[in-house]
Amino acid sequence: MIEPRLKYVSCPGPAAAIAPSSGAHRMAFWDWGGAGGPAAEGHVIVCAHGLSRQGRDFDTLARALAGHARVICPDVAGRGHSDWLADPAGYQIPQYAADMLALLAQLHAESPIQTLDWVGTSMGGLIGLVLAGQPGLPLPAPVRRLVLNDVGPAIEPQALAR
Secondary structure (H helix, E strand, O other), X not given: OOOOEEEEEEEOOOOOOOOOOOOOEEEEEEEOOOOOHHHHOOEEEEEEOOOOOOHHHHHHHHHHHOOOOEEEXXXXXXXXXXXXXXXXXXXXXXXXXXHHHHHHHHHHHHOOOOEEEEEEEXXXXXXXXXXXXXXXXXXXXXXXXXXXXXXXXOOOHHHHHO
């Protein structure tokens, strides 16, 4: 059975332009590799979880997709194996998108990304929308496919209570 490797990426905090060490944190991610051979070379699928979840939520999907691409399942800041943010006000979509850009840059440096697909549940879908819909972001490749699950404009209090 295929199992992922736990890896980390260093992410800048919101005040990194002022003081490089201010707010820096590590984001964990689960790397399922890519056993698909030449057809999967350069193809990355990022699976981003919801608000109160973590990257291992995608184990079943990642296992199925790992034969076709390198599957990456991050633990967004403050979840799973990732660091907590120094400033609680930093838990916002712009910070999460910046963290994903750092992740993609690291992955691209390891092995060039030619095709990028995104699977996002709830908050992970909102992060994907930001990355796919904002021109000028330093993505290694445009988001080719964006799969959104349970993404809406508001989070109901009952959903947070679960």
